[in-house]
Amino acid sequence: MGEDLRDSTLSDDLSFLLARASAVSVAAGNAALAPHGLRVRSYSVLSVVAEGARPTQRELAEYLRLDPSQVVAIVDDLEGRGLVERIPDPADRRAKIVTATEAGVRLQADASADARAAERRTHGSLDVGDLPRIVELLRGLAFPDA
Amino acid sequence: MGEDLRDSTLSDDLSFLLARASAVSVAAGNAALAPHGLRVRSYSVLSVVAEGARPTQRELAEYLRLDPSQVVAIVDDLEGRGLVERIPDPADRRAKIVTATEAGVRLQADASADARAAERRTHGSLDVGDLPRIVELLRGLAFPDA
DNA sequence: TATTGTTATACTCTATAACTATA
DNA sequence: TATAGTTATAGAGTATAACAATA
Numbered sequence: 001m002g003e004d005l006r007d008s009t010l011s012d013d014l015s016f017l018l019a020r021a022s023a024v025s026v027a028a029g030n031a032a033l034a035p036h037g038l039r040v041r042s043y044s045v046l047s048v049v050a051e052g053a054r055p056t057q058r059e060l061a062e063y064l065r066l067d068p069s070q071v072v073a074i075v076d077d078l079e080g081r082g083l084v085e086r087i088p089d090p091a092d093r094r095a096k097i098v099t100a101t102e103a104g105v106r107l108q109a110d111a112s113a114d115a116r117a118a119e120r121r122t123h124g125s126l127d128v129g130d131l132p133r134i135v136e137l138l139r140g141l142a143f144p145d146a
Numbered sequence: 147m148g149e150d151l152r153d154s155t156l157s158d159d160l161s162f163l164l165a166r167a168s169a170v171s172v173a174a175g176n177a178a179l180a181p182h183g184l185r186v187r188s189y190s191v192l193s194v195v196a197e198g199a200r201p202t203q204r205e206l207a208e209y210l211r212l213d214p215s216q217v218v219a220i221v222d223d224l225e226g227r228g229l230v231e232r233i234p235d236p237a238d239r240r241a242k243i244v245t246a247t248e249a250g251v252r253l254q255a256d257a258s259a260d261a262r263a264a265e266r267r268t269h270g271s272l273d274v275g276d277l278p279r280i281v282e283l284l285r286g287l288a289f290p291d292a
Numbered sequence: 293t294a295t296t297g298t299t300a301t302a303c304t305c306t307a308t309a310a311c312t313a314t315a
Numbered sequence: 316t317a318t319a320g321t322t323a324t325a326g327a328g329t330a331t332a333a334c335a336a337t338a
Binding site: 004005006008009010011012013014015016017018019020021022023024025026028029040044047048051053055059060063064065115119122123124125126130131133134135137138139140141142143144 | 150151152154155156157158159160161162163164165166167168169170171172174175186190193194197199201205206209210211261265268269270271272276277279280281283284285286287288289290292
């Protein structure tokens with residue numbers, strides 16, 4: 001009863017669908033990452049630097065769409081646990097480059113396996129063949145200026 | 147410089163793309179709705195009941211994926227402004243059905259126009275022909291149990 | 293003058309737990 | 316016993332503003 005709310009016009013609303021899908025996904029992701037002491041946010045930062053990128057905090061903030069002050073807090077946490085390091089940018093002494101430690105790379109690999117498994121579980125009903133198309137479309141929504 | 151972060155493997159991560167796309171969309175939505183005294187959350191509740199649905203608060207919570215206590219706060223706000231009403235459910239005296247007032251219906255119509263315009267502006271680069279497919283795919287991600 | 297990282301603050305959102313009245 | 320609405324609270328996320336060091 002009442003399940004016909006799904007026929008509401010809100011179910012055609014891009015914003016609503018994105019918000020709901022994101023909430024589902026982030027909740028599942030946070031649960032899967034919790035045993036590693038990570039959340040979706042810190043996992044994102046760790047993932048970027050674990051594959052060898054050497055972004056400044058400002059670049060991380062723009063890419064992840066976080067306020068620079070949020071990046072400070074996340075990097076503080078990861079650095080305090082020995083997973084990332086702040087390196088002064090030789091080209092700009094104001095900037096700090098974030099890099100992963102070996103421990104950070106290892107933890108990211110472990111966490112990544114769990115995160116991917118959780119994603120498959122959460123969206124198991126999804127046709128695998130649709131994935132590349134979904135990712136392509138979502139990129140356009142996630143980076144609207146591109 | 148540094149913009150090659152977009153080639154990061156995170157850009158293939160469904161959770162990350164959903165979170166970023168949602169953040170972009172909600173921010174634009176909140177900005178567009180602010181002149182109407184609404185946010186994406188309250189607009190969603192108002193929209194559901196404005197088209198004639200008569201859900202209980204519990205049904206609203208499930209559909210919008212909110213905690214029942216959040217629905218209380220949102221309905222308190224909307225009711226205090228004369229936009230919705232709580233009606234006791236004749237079938238279950240514990241439950242309260244939420245309905246829109248005439249003022250609520252009018253405000254939703256006005257707000258809806260602005261919200262849709264903002265959405266078109268935000269995702270203007272999107273091919274209109276892709277929209278139905280996106281909505282269909284996002285429904286699957288937003289309601290994974292379906 | 294403008295930008296990077298930082299600190300501080302306030303507000304919103306998320307997640308739980310507990311209470312009441314009903315079922 | 317279980318459920319609907321409510322209240323309360325703590326933690327996470329969002330948004331601004333201001334400051335020191337540097338460009």
